[in-house]
Amino acid sequence: MTLVRQLLDQAARTPDGIALVSGDGSLLTYGELRRRVLAVRHGLLSEGLRTGDGVLFSVRPSPESLVLALGVVAAGGVVVFADPGAGPEMFTARLRLARPRWSAAESILYAGSRVGLVRAYARRRGLLLPNLAELQIPGEPPMRHIHAGRRLPGVPRGSLSLADLVRGDAPEPPEDTDPDAPAAVIFTSGTTADPRAVVHSHASLAAALGLFRDRMPLGPGDVVHTDQLLLGLPTLISGARWSMPPLFCPPADFVRLMRERAATHAFCVPVHLAEILDTAPELPSTLQYVLLGAAPAPAGILKRAVKATSAEVLSVYAMTEILPVAIASAEEKLAHTVSGAEGDLLGAPLPGVGTRLADDGELLLSGPNLCRGYLGAEPFDELPTGDLARLDEGRLILMGRNKDMLIRGKFNLYPGLYEPSIAAQPGVEEAAIVGVPHPETGDEEVVLAVTGPAGLPARLRRDLPSVIDHDALPDRIVVLDELPRSGRTRKLDRDLLRERVARREGTAR
Template sequence: MADLLIEVLQAAREHGPRPALTDARGRTLTYAELSTKVLSTAQRLRDNGFTPGTRMLFSIRPGPDAIVLALGTVAAGGTVVFVDPGGGPELFARRTELAGPGWAAAESVLYAASAPGPLRALARRRGVLLPDYSALPVRHIRSGPWLPGVPRRAVSTRNLAKPIDAPFPEPNPDQDAVIVFTSGTTAAPKAVVHTRGSLAAALDALATRCALGPDTRVHTDQMMLGLPALVAGAHWSMPPYGFAPAADPAALAAGLDGATHTFLVPADLAVILDSGVPLPGSLRQVLLGSAPVLPPLLERAKTALPDVELLAVYGMTEILPVAIATAEEKIAHGGDLLGRPLPGVRARLAEDGELLVSGPNLCRGYLGQPPLTEHATGDLARLDGDRIVLTGRKKDMILRGKTNVYPGLYEPAIAALPGVAAAVMVGVPDEIGDERIVLALVPAPDAAPDLADRVRAALPGLIDASALPDEITVLPELPVAGRNRKVDRSMLRAKLAP
């Protein structure tokens, strides 16, 4: 069975002097330097008492230092727990309790801004509620210079990566490597656990369709494309953290100069096409995903980028990728074609038409729950020969940007707020397939006149930041249908459409 860590380190041995990682400032690590830093980090972690099976909370922005520390943690036998501190202190506390970390890694500025003091007060005035990282009862790692608020004994990522004699790790594909929190209320957070083996299978499946090699450069902040690049001996360059392509298409084009591959969400591609900013001729493949990729957008993109292969990727955190379809295939089909399951991926339909998928790239399961043998996607589909065609959604899932939002996880908690008699979240699509989240409230008899404002103020401490609605509206009643008088979400969606 393949092993992500071993594949990356073996590629580093093979491509030693070639560029591996370049950050937004143009600083580059060669493959040899990457390997040395990863193995040195693993050894110094062990020297500092890090033991196999330890979980590390990880809140460092994407960049070469973050990749080195993450791989070094896995090489030391640990598990990286990706956690967003912006979800609010209560949600962070519940997620931390579930993860049970022994270590935490964060940027110095995050420690400083979350510790009691002027920076935390400033963040609060700007509406940012951060958990106090320095108060976590764990060993600490800082990325960046020491600042007030950083624990005195916090280990520096720079010191961890200083060269030291370190052994090459043994293959261990069953080791838990990554935990990613996906969705859930404050009371019931949900996290996906991937192993070194399942991640390797995911990257290998993607590599079967993406022509990556030493002559290619991938420009992205997405690990799902960047890590396969490292395995293939390609050059992975990263845009600045938080860079939004749609906000500055010209900057995106400049960053892509010389790049052969990148990843975009459909909404960003639409804005780039509208802007008229030309993308560089070096591009060979553009991967699209995290939201529906519709034929009209692909037709426009093919006209603007005739020499670029456009690939629509279907998958989810639990198992990625599942299928890939080209622009030509999707346009010719007419429906929402997902494509053929990638090698090793198995797809079947449940009796109600729900798409069920499995394969070596399936996660181990959800943290604290039994292992998975198959994943129920929540999508309704049909099989057109050996191709998957999406026909609808079983769970009323909302797709916004790069996030899947399941309303059923949040509506009960919102409905329990004072003054709320009923709460329903729906996705209102735009012309390129992305969705705005609209929260419809029915007020209780004793509701305050400013119910929408009160609910909006309460939501950051109640639900995931990624599920916060774009709009809140108060209605006298919700449309219902059928004998059981269930909320008619389709009718509500039509009612709320612009």
């Protein structure tokens, strides 16, 4: 059964229950959520949305974005998450690959990409927005538009209003859609020449949500505090209440809302939890589970979390391509660390997740929650993770990264995807990206080391936003006389390079 069908069925069983509390405190019942999703589905189909149509999605987390995304998927469309803040060049590259027929965006984004004063303000805030109103795929019919929020200057003529769609008819849907059909496309990394996007099917997303629910029981009476769609959806499917914090919620307000709404579950990335614990050494007593994900959870943060709450603190190992993979408790991870054992304990693979180690120790994953593959490429049945691992009595132990992957917040950065494009820039002789781990947050400072003239950092700061993914832009750029190499093949010695940039050698900016 697909996730949309599960949600609609749950909403039909508990129409009067509160499904969602938004950032401003407004309430949405299950019955009203169901009606709105079906109304959007019917309206889009009436306007010509076809099965498999991609809908470029640029709506920030909110009740409106939830309704719109679910309505698109219920109508047989594919939600394409392509961040317009990535910059016009990267956005255009992603557009060429995804070839969506529809665009859904907030009115302010349309205005920010076209109207002079608003566009200038966005540029001052560091947002180089593409012209969403004039998006066009060569050889395709004119793109259709949907806007969320009141119509503003810059919204294309003929754009459908989400408010009008929600007020429309809401007939019952037909039988469930094909579970193997694509439901979502998530761009994860890449350059303007080679963007990469993960394609999830209805079935893989439903399997992922089921694994979260099995490990972290949810049901009526539970309140899950998160802005993450893939944790909010299992909440709704379970009949629990989704507490959605406002955008850019300060840590103190995040904790205050957890207390006011009697949250039983909360999700944070480790660096966010560290900021929360700085403001609130004790977490609300109503919490039963604190879920950490998107980056490794350092022992220091786990110790602080265990001290701050009686809730079970869980750390999730997952990738965009397959989520979740394994979940370990803070106690298990800390016991592994205290024992002096090598590596980072990830926990036992969740039911149905297949694990295999390649000859070089790289972890290969499979299972019903594995994506269909990458957009524009052949499907795969097994994912090479780039992580080195070992198995110890059925538990996964992370030993390192085969592909030198760096972790920045919720973004996995693979240096090899970006270094060739950087090295091709004028004046750059060689380029290498390494990470310097932060001992407390688990995040990494991304350092770009280049060889070439001393003036390179300023030029690269100016030019790289139009060349590589904005999440891959370096925190620091250093110019070295040469990149360190070792062995008979003179292979780049990333460990030595990491030591040098940690000591802040070279000309930096």
